[in-house]
Amino acid sequence: MKIPTLDKYGLSYEKVLEIIQPHKEDIVFISGSIAEGFSNEGSDVDIYIITKEGYEGNANTHAKEFSYGVEYTFLGYECLISAFVINGDMLYNIIYNIEEKIKSNQLVELNNKLIELYHRLYRGISLQNNQEFVHIKNKLDFEGFMMGLSKNRLVYSENRHDDAIGALNSNDLLTAFISSKVSLEKSVDGLLCAHGETNPSDKWLFKRLLSIYRIDCDWVKEFIDLYTGENKLVTLEEKTKEMLRLANLIRMKGYQLIK
Structure with missing residues (x-):
């Protein structure tokens, strides 16, 4: 090396x-x-x-x-x-x-x-x-390490997803928004861990992501836009629902890797 x-x-x-x-x-x-x-x-x-x-x-x-x-x-x-x-x-x-x-x-x-x-x-x-x-x-045992971390991150993402749904049903939009953003972040983190990118520092999330996936990949671009606030969705509720939808899609990719 x-x-x-x-x-x-x-x-x-x-x-x-x-x-x-x-x-x-x-x-x-x-x-x-x-x-x-x-x-x-x-x-x-x-x-x-x-x-x-x-x-x-x-x-x-x-x-x-x-x-x-x-x-x-x-x-x-x-x-x-x-x-x-x-x-x-x-x-x-x-x-x-x-x-x-x-x-x-x-x-x-x-x-x-x-x-x-x-x-x-x-x-x-x-x-x-x-x-x-x-x-x-x-x-x-790095393979076991990265797969175990990936599963933890993906399960945590699912839990925050459920929290966001509960908050949406209660019309608690701010709580739903925060939970959906965490769910989205941890879905990406879990996917990256399955690829061996197990660095726990939040500040390297985008660099870890772009070391594996191209920025012109549809879901990657959508994640960056939603996470950074560049997406032009009109309401907080709409943005929350879009983050939950994307988090679910990314979790599916992660779970496929750790089967």
């Missing part, structure tokens, strides 16, 4: 490794929007360090602790460099727990940070100790 360039940030991967200073035994990989080709001028350089020896930042870093690792932000460069440091044994436990949730259809219990971690492991590009990184990636 080709490593994307960091030239526009005035960086190279050798320079990034020099900045973050991992141990030689640490596994280091890049992931996030830059690795996936979604980045823009406001994007961070997202680095992961899998370590056995521990890690400490320096005076130019800001640390944020999580239950399973520490995220260091390196300041003073043209873009933010974020290094998420996780203990190797902790990572293996997380992978095992996620695999168990895949088998028991309990992925709904995962928070977005853990979903992001699993996604980024699979999409990550090695910068140091590639063989060890590939060994970890080979442990992932």
